[in-house]
Amino acid sequence: xxxxxxxxxxxxxxxxxxxxxxxxxxxxxxxxxxxxxxxxxxxxxxxxxxxxxxxxxxxxxxxxxxxxxxxxxxxxxxxxxxxxxxxxxxxxxxxxxxxxxxxxxxxxxxxxxxxxxxxxxxxxxxxxxxxxxxxxxxxxxxxxxxxxxxxxxxxxxxxxxxxxxxxxxxxxxxxxxxxxxxxxxxxxxxxxxxxxxxxxxxxxxxxxxxxxxxxxxxxxxxxxxxxxxxxxxxxxxxxxxxxxxxxx
Numbered sequence: 001x002x003x004x005x006x007x008x009x010x011x012x013x014x015x016x017x018x019x020x021x022x023x024x025x026x027x028x029x030x031x032x033x034x035x036x037x038x039x040x041x042x043x044x045x046x047x048x049x050x051x052x053x054x055x056x057x058x059x060x061x062x063x064x065x066x067x068x069x070x071x072x073x074x075x076x077x078x079x080x081x082x083x084x085x086x087x088x089x090x091x092x093x094x095x096x097x098x099x100x101x102x103x104x105x106x107x108x109x110x111x112x113x114x115x116x117x118x119x120x121x122x123x124x125x126x127x128x129x130x131x132x133x134x135x136x137x138x139x140x141x142x143x144x145x146x147x148x149x150x151x152x153x154x155x156x157x158x159x160x161x162x163x164x165x166x167x168x169x170x171x172x173x174x175x176x177x178x179x180x181x182x183x184x185x186x187x188x189x190x191x192x193x194x195x196x197x198x199x200x201x202x203x204x205x206x207x208x209x210x211x212x213x214x215x216x217x218x219x220x221x222x223x224x225x226x227x228x229x230x231x232x233x234x235x236x237x238x239x240x241x242x243x244x245x246x247x248x
Contacts, residue, residue, distance in 0.1 A: 001027030001175065008172050009165045017165060020154035026173045029166060030197050033216075034149035037209065038110075046086035049115050049122060056112040056150050056159040058132075059083050064103045066096050079103050081111060089123040108132050110148070112158035128158045147203050166201050180218055190215045 003026045005014035017023040023032055038044060044057040059081035066075045077096035081088050090111065092099045103109075113127030151162040175194035178185075185192065191199065191211055199212030 001025065001030070001173065001177070003173060005029060005165070005169075008169050013161070013165050016157050016161070020157045021152075021162075026169050029162075029169055030173075030175075030201070032151065032162065032166075033200055035152050036150050037203070037206065038148045038150055039146070044083055046083045046088050046122075049088070051115050051117055051122070053115050054113070054153055054155060055115055055124075056110055056153060057081075057083070057088065058108065058110050058148070059088065061103050061105050061107045061109070062087070063105055064100050066100060069093075077103075087121075089118065089121050090127055091118070091123055091125045093126055102131065103129075110158075110160060112153060112160075114155065130158075130160050147206065147209075149201060149203075163201075170198060170201060180215075190218065193219070 005017060005024060005026065008014075008026060009017070014024070017029065021032065023029045038058045044059060046057060046059065049055045049057065060083075062080040062082050064077060064079040066077050068074075069076050074093070075096050077090075077092040077099050079090035079092070079099075081090060088111075090103075109129050109131040111124060111127045111129045113124035116123050116125055149159075149163055149166075151159045151166075153159045153162060175197060178193045180190065180193070184190070190196075193215070196212040196215040199208040200216065203209045203212070
């Protein structure tokens with residue numbers, strides 16, 4: 001868990017995670033839990049996004065069209081996406097023809113960026129995106145029902161980049177040590193730490209997430225108790241009365 005990310009996800013990704021999110025080791029990344037979960041058959045509620053927030057939303061493209069820019073040469077691609085009720089505008093200023101070919105009406109994808117406003121409409125300016133496509137016909141059912149972790153992200157590090165790094169780390173790291181004794185886990189029917197981390201980052205069903213969260217609460221409580229114990233010990237040491245003077 002103390003393994004540097006540079007040896008697990010590569011120097012470039014490790015640098016991004018360290019600079020944007022302060023994550024430098026396998027343990028720190030695996031403790032960067034998803035904020036929420038999306039399912040490919042369910043779209044994100046756009047009503048919850050706020051101006052200035054870095055968001056990742058899953059939505060369907062309604063329309064996409066190019067128009068000339070007013071103040072300089074070139075064109076802007078304006079895309080409208082929806083969660084089925086609300087709409088969100090996307091604006092692309094570069095490679096507009098390329099993005100227009102990809103973002104066809106009806107396409108569903110994950111869109112990430114900083115929420116702004118333009119003409120009183122919420123907008124993501126030149127967002128990063130990942131289309132939800134799977135050419136393997138045998139995997140269609142799994143694809144449609146797959147649970148997608150959505151991580152707290154930052155500019156330049158969208159949720160799916162974090163998720164990809166998490167999956168790499170899960171495949172490479174042996175999570176053998178467990179701070180909770182087996183007797184305690186058995187008494188309260190808790191999963192191991194390895195099972196909990198896989199459940200929260202790679203769930204097959206939401207029940208996996210619930211079990212993982214219940215287990216990880218114990219780890220957080222133990223960490224708090226350890227900090228408090230260290231503080232009490234430190235305070236006791238500082239306040240301890242001096243011993244009797246030595247003879248002689």
